[in-house]
Amino acid sequence: MEAPASKHTRNISRSSRPRSSTKGPLDQPDDPLGSGAVNTSASPTSSTAEDGGFTGASFNNLDPLGPDELPPTLEKDLGYLLRYDVYHSLSQIEIPHALRSEFLAPTSDESLSTSLATLERLLAEGHFLLAAYLCGTILTSSLISPTDIKRIFSLFYTRLACLQLSGNTIIAAQESKALEDLSSAFYYVEPISEPSENHTSYPRHIVPWPLRVLAIRLQSIGFGDSRRGIGGLYEIGLEARREILRPDLAPHERNIWRERLSDLGMRNVNALIEMGDLDAARRSLGILRMSEPESETTTMRKALLLLLIGDLDAARQLCGGASDAGNTVFSPLLSMADGRYDDAVVEWRALIGNENQRPDEAMISQNLAVCLLYTGRLNEAREVLESLVQANHSFSSLVFNLSTVYELCSDKSAKLKTDLVETVAKQPVTGATNLDRPNGDFKL
Known part of the structure; x- marks a missing residue:
């Protein structure tokens, strides 16, 4: 019989509210053990990177710090995630015909390993809607045992992430509610090893960290309560701080927890x-302590958040102190945020001309096209965007912006956008972009 603590109860938090403090749970703690190095809509849209790919590696091993196995005397029944009513029907009606592919489902004699191999292939190719469909089909089939927690959580996470990547965030938000309260006692287990004088026993969460973080955001959308999302971030932030301060933690594990806390x-x-509380966002970002050394990606994220807040002076100060060569994109981004599009055109072009080939050249070229559009040079903007498509780039903001340019410069925009769909459909599969593109990407 299962222990009482393992029953799926709601609203039983594993952590109590901390006393009021000048330091929040999402700040880096003062680590007495020292700090180790951390490895590191209708208007045109600019971008800072191409659409992210979703690789099979993330499916197989979501959380390197998660418990590998449960105590032999304890089983967790996740049958509530295997019910048919949890998962919504998916359709390709919003996908242009040229980009549609057949939904795949396991046959009656197909093994679980074969189905998972098919899922890996779909993820590697960028068929995120098809991958989401297959995840739901596997989870509701007889191939999965209700006690196979690692595989169930991996499939559930992949389902939610792929729904988001394919533009079905609302469906993902509704399905995420099946997890209920992730802070309940049901999701915690005691470690198998016995505590010793130098090793304290800490309860371990059985849900992979990426799924916990994703579920916090999706459940706040699903329940229509943005404060729930912030509360959830602070809840797991307290856990991350506790883990960082553990004296028995290995250095590489401590670095992972530091990175997680910075990300939170x-x-x-x-x-x-997103709540519209820009003053609170500015204060939170201003006092946020990050892991050291701060990576280029972290600096970019902070700068973009400052631009969203509208604090251009703080963004300029942050970018001015950045010494990494990759941070040269900050200058034209600041010019764009300040409305100086002519200056941004010169700066984007200078970046392209500085090197033979930059890894972010497609992003830079697209931002150049956006600036050309805002300065009234539609034909130049169209040439730049079309050249990117001809070079087999087709990330979401690119095709959206090119479709916008077609609407502005031609009476035959519908045909041009349809031709664009056909061109994108013939591009080689790289796995770097979502292949199951909705009509909205092409403004159809």
Whole structure:
């Protein structure tokens, strides 16, 4: 019989509210053990990177710090995630015909390993809607045992992430509610090893960290309560701080927890921006302590959040102190945020001309095209965007912006956008972009 603590109860938090303090749970703690180095809509839209890919590696091993196995005397029944009523029907009606592919489902004699191999292939190719469909099909089939927690959580996370990547965030938000309260005692287990004088026993959460973070955001959308999302970030932030201060933690594990805590702080600022509380977002970002050394990606995230807040002076100060060569994109981004599009055109072009080939050249070229559009040079903007498509780039903001340019410069925009769909459909599969593109990407 299962222990009482393992029953799926709601609203039973594993952590109590901390006393009021000048330091929040999402700030980096003062680590007495020292700090180790951390490895590191209708208008045109600019971008800072191409659409992110979703690789099979993330499916197989979501959380390197998660418990590998449960105590032999304890089983967790996740049958509530295997019910048919949890998962919504998916359709390709919003996808242009040229980009549609057949939904795949396991046959009656197909093994679980074969189905998972098919899922890996879909993820590697960028068929995120098809991958989401297959995840739901596997989870509701007889191939999965209700006690196979690692595989169930991996499939559930992949389902939610792929729904987001394919533009079905609302569906993902509704399905995420099946997890209920992730802070309940049901989701915690005691470690198998016995505590010793130098090793304290800490309860371990059985849900992979990426799924916990994703579920916090999706459940706040699903329940229509943005404050729930911020509260959830602080809840797991307290756990991250506790883990960082553990004296028995290995250095590489401590670095992972530091990175996680820094990421939570950034997500909290973004949540405040989405709520419209820009003053709180500015204060939170201003006092946020990051892991050292701060990576280029972290600096970029902070700068973009400052631009969203509208604090150009703080963004300029942050960018001015950046010494990494990759941070040269900050200058034209600041010019764009300040409305100086002519200056931004010169700066974007200078970046392209400085090197033979930059890894972010497609992003830079697209931002150049956006600036050309805002300065009234539609034909030049069209040439730049079309050249990117001809070079087999087709990330979401690119095709959206090119479709916008077609609407502005031609009476035959509908045909031009349809031709664009056909061109994108013939591009080689790289796995770097979502192949199951909705009509909205092409403004159809």
